[in-house]
Amino acid sequence: MGNDYLTNPLVFLISTLFDLYILIVMLRFIFQIIRADFYNPLSQFIVKVTSPLLIPIRRIVPSMGNIDTSCVILLLALQLIKLSIVGLLSGGMFAIGMLLVLTVAETVSLVFSVFTFGILIQVILSWVSPGTHNPVTAVLYSLTEPVLGPFRRLIPPIAGFDLSPIAALLALQIGKMLVMPPILALARSLAG
Numbered sequence: 753m754g755n756d757y758l759t760n761p762l763v764f765l766i767s768t769l770f771d772l773y774i775l776i777v778m779l780r781f782i783f784q785i786i787r788a789d790f791y792n793p794l795s796q797f798i799v800k801v802t803s804p805l806l807i808p809i810r811r812i813v814p815s816m817g818n819i820d821t822s823c824v825i826l827l828l829a830l831q832l833i834k835l836s837i838v839g840l841l842s843g844g845m846f847a848i849g850m851l852l853v854l855t856v857a858e859t860v861s862l863v864f865s866v867f868t869f870g871i872l873i874q875v876i877l878s879w880v881s882p883g884t885h886n887p888v889t890a891v892l893y894s895l896t897e898p899v900l901g902p903f904r905r906l907i908p909p910i911a912g913f914d915l916s917p918i919a920a921l922l923a924l925q926i927g928k929m930l931v932m933p934p935i936l937a938l939a940r941s942l943a944g
Contacts, residue, residue: 763841770834774827776779777893778862781823793887802826831855849942857935864928868921870896875917899924913938 766902780798782788802823809907832855839846846854874892903916906931 759841763838767838770830774830775930776919777823777827778866781820782818784934786894786898788891792891801935808905827854827859831858845940850939853939861932864924871917871920
């Protein structure tokens with residue numbers, strides 16, 4: 753009991769802090785791809801928070817077209833470090849192959865979660881304060897448009913109700929259900 757008593761809160765704290773920073777790096781990566789407003793206060797915050805770790809990586813790793821490879825490397829490195837620390841504190845050791853696959857799995861899962869929660873937040877904001885504009889909603893709409901746009905073209909509003917978020921959320925969930933099991937199965941096969 754004594755070991756778990758202190759280990760569980762420590763694992764929770766480390767995991768939460770890493771997850772928050774990984775989320776911010778992921779948002780920066782996605783914002784670069786979708787070309788979100790760089791001058792938006794939320795975008796500026798994300799750039800300022802992530803630049804101290806990204807700038808040194810950029811000196812070594814060049815971008816490949818529109819893909820900021822330094823951001824991808826930072827994302828994967830942070831996931832790898834988090835999983836390693838949590839594994840060590842929890843008393844388990846991962847095989848390196850399994851650790852690398854779990855790193856990719858966590859990152860892919862985060863992509864699905866970012867778009868899912870982005871759409872949910874956008875829907876809630878449209879109910880609570882429709883028509884209001886603030887810097888966060890502007891970036892949120894930029895974030896979700898690549899996913900919602902195709903569904904809006906397929907499903908027109910019905911009696912003033914936009915059902916495209918429901919279809920997009922279903923598609924994201926199905927996509928996650930199709931993509932994640934093979935990755936996790938690969939990780940399990942590398943465990944032994």
